[in-house]
Amino acid sequence: MVQALSNALTQNRLHHAYLFTGTRGVGKTTVARILAKCLNCETGITPTPCGVCSACTQIDAGRFVDLIELDAASNTGIDNMREVLDNAQYLPTAGRFKVYIIDEVHMLSKAAFNSMLKTLEEPPEHVKFILATTDPQKIPVTVLSRCLQFNLKQMTPDMVSSHLGEVLAAEQVAFEPAALRFIARAASGSMRDALSLLDQAIAYGGGQVNEDTVRSMLGAIDQRYLFSLLQALAAGDGAALLQEAEQMAARSIAFDAALQALATLLHLIALVQTVPAALSDDLPEYTAVLALADQLDAETVQLYYQIAILGRRDLALAPDEFAGFSMTLLRMLAFKPVSGTATLVAPRPGAPTASPPKPAVQAAPASRPVAALQVQEPAAPVLTVAPIKPVVAETLPEPVALPDVPATPIVFDGDWAALLAQLKLGGQARMLAVHSELESVDGDRLRLRVPAEHKHLAEKSYQDKLREALGTHFGRAMQLSVSLVDGAANTPVRQQNEARAARQLEAETAIANDPFVQDLVQQFDARVVEVKPIAKEQ
Numbered sequence: 001m002v003q004a005l006s007n008a009l010t011q012n013r014l015h016h017a018y019l020f021t022g023t024r025g026v027g028k029t030t031v032a033r034i035l036a037k038c039l040n041c042e043t044g045i046t047p048t049p050c051g052v053c054s055a056c057t058q059i060d061a062g063r064f065v066d067l068i069e070l071d072a073a074s075n076t077g078i079d080n081m082r083e084v085l086d087n088a089q090y091l092p093t094a095g096r097f098k099v100y101i102i103d104e105v106h107m108l109s110k111a112a113f114n115s116m117l118k119t120l121e122e123p124p125e126h127v128k129f130i131l132a133t134t135d136p137q138k139i140p141v142t143v144l145s146r147c148l149q150f151n152l153k154q155m156t157p158d159m160v161s162s163h164l165g166e167v168l169a170a171e172q173v174a175f176e177p178a179a180l181r182f183i184a185r186a187a188s189g190s191m192r193d194a195l196s197l198l199d200q201a202i203a204y205g206g207g208q209v210n211e212d213t214v215r216s217m218l219g220a221i222d223q224r225y226l227f228s229l230l231q232a233l234a235a236g237d238g239a240a241l242l243q244e245a246e247q248m249a250a251r252s253i254a255f256d257a258a259l260q261a262l263a264t265l266l267h268l269i270a271l272v273q274t275v276p277a278a279l280s281d282d283l284p285e286y287t288a289v290l291a292l293a294d295q296l297d298a299e300t301v302q303l304y305y306q307i308a309i310l311g312r313r314d315l316a317l318a319p320d321e322f323a324g325f326s327m328t329l330l331r332m333l334a335f336k337p338v339s340g341t342a343t344l345v346a347p348r349p350g351a352p353t354a355s356p357p358k359p360a361v362q363a364a365p366a367s368r369p370v371a372a373l374q375v376q377e378p379a380a381p382v383l384t385v386a387p388i389k390p391v392v393a394e395t396l397p398e399p400v401a402l403p404d405v406p407a408t409p410i411v412f413d414g415d416w417a418a419l420l421a422q423l424k425l426g427g428q429a430r431m432l433a434v435h436s437e438l439e440s441v442d443g444d445r446l447r448l449r450v451p452a453e454h455k456h457l458a459e460k461s462y463q464d465k466l467r468e469a470l471g472t473h474f475g476r477a478m479q480l481s482v483s484l485v486d487g488a489a490n491t492p493v494r495q496q497n498e499a500r501a502a503r504q505l506e507a508e509t510a511i512a513n514d515p516f517v518q519d520l521v522q523q524f525d526a527r528v529v530e531v532k533p534i535a536k537e538q
């Protein structure tokens with residue numbers, strides 16, 4: 001981004017509107033102000049403003065008359081925007097350009113965007129817009145298309161902590177590197193947050209930054225607890241697990257934060273299992289993470305992660321926080337995935353069983369929806385084999401030690417299109433979903449109908465992806481049946497097409513009945529060439 005902007009400034013190929021996107025605190029408005037200096041520095045348009053001329057110093061001090069900073073979060077109204085833009089046509093008073101920085105621009109009202117659009121379409125030569133937002137998706141396409149867009153990358157904890165180190169070295173403040181890593185992690189990608197935490201830490205630590213004070217300042221979960229929890233889980237030691245949880249309660253650790261920290265740790269373990277080099281070896285808990293990555297298999301880590309996330313989501317619903325937290329741990333203990341899916345379903349050779357397939361399905365843990373589905377269809381023929389003698393319990397395969405799938409019904413109002421909008425789903429699996437009609441919902445099973453013309457979408461791998469996305473959404477293993485129908489089905493795509501056709505018809509009727517249009521047709525022999533409905537915002 002710096003390179004692109006520098007080149008543009010050097011070669012004087014300036015755009016009249018820029019859009020900076022990125023998470024909070026990564027430096028959008030800081031870059032915007034620097035750009036304002038680049039444009040207005042008295043030494044000329046330059047990628048390296050002097051920093052000493054009156055334009056540069058006034059911009060730094062926030063009192064340069066031709067730099068207008070607006071916070072859309074507090075000025076969303078159209079009146080304000082008109083007033084601002086009316087002013088844009090006058091030449092700058094002190095500088096070369098009038099620079100408008102509009103922060104959190106996605107917060108502007110639709111009307112305000114529309115009035116801005118006129119100025120963006122034909123901007124006066126002396127006006128530059130710099131828009132900043134954390135949420136570019138909320139900006140109308142018409143505005144986006146007139147801006148040169150730059151995305152500021154989120155800063156990694158490493159980058160943040162090394163920058164904090166430089167700041168402290170320059171300020172001659174003593175610090176422990178581990179303390180900076182804690183701050184960097186807590187700031188989650190925002191340099192602004194990191195710097196303000198650093199400020200607090202200096203005050204808190206009486207002029208120096210050390211690990212212990214930062215830990216207690218941030219109320220950071222002592223990682224040792226988390227390691228003990230995971231070790232107890234790996235060993236399948238329920239007593240040790242609960243003892244650890246009680247100790248955490250005794251130290252009044254916030255369980256919401258604990259579950260978050262646990263998920264973060266599991267994420268780290270999963271990373272290390274996949275890419276061992278991902279773990280920087282100066283991390284305080286380096287060896288402990290490696291040990292756990294070795295003890296737990298990848299599947300278990302995935303499962304624990306999922307359970308931790310869901311446990312955190314449901315914490316508010318638990319009778320109390322400790323109950324919610326310990327239930328989450330117990331669920332991890334109970335849902336130990338069984339290695340090899342076959343053990344879940346295959347009856348022992350020579351032991352034909354008349355048992356209905358249902359228990360096997362119920363036994364399938366949340367992490368193994370594939371196994372659960374595979375067992376459903378082929379299980380039927382087994383029933384036709386007449387058992388030679390009554391089946392006794394001992395001949396059955398060992399039941400897998402798994403708790404039942406929760407019996408509560410899924411929360412779903414039957415609005416298939418609305419549900420799809422919430423699913424993380426892409427490619428052909430999404431195509432399958434939008435070309436399907438929801439036929440029925442029966443417990444955890446969704447039945448879909450797909451028009452035969454789209455039968456290529458009903459491929460098993462796409463079904464699997466869709467079912468996984470549904471499982472993630474509802475937080476449990478879901479079942480899916482897809483059947484083909486001849487002719488049309490009431491699919492989201494069809495609903496959308498019909499709605500579009502209705503809007504088109506409505507627009508055409510409105511134009512045809514418009515007295516002004518009728519006058520034009522009658523008096524000037526005008527002809528309506530094309531009618532387009534105004535796009536409705538989602």
Ligand SMILES: [Zn+2]
Pocket residue numbers: 040041042043049050051052053054055056057
């Ligand atoms: Zn200057």
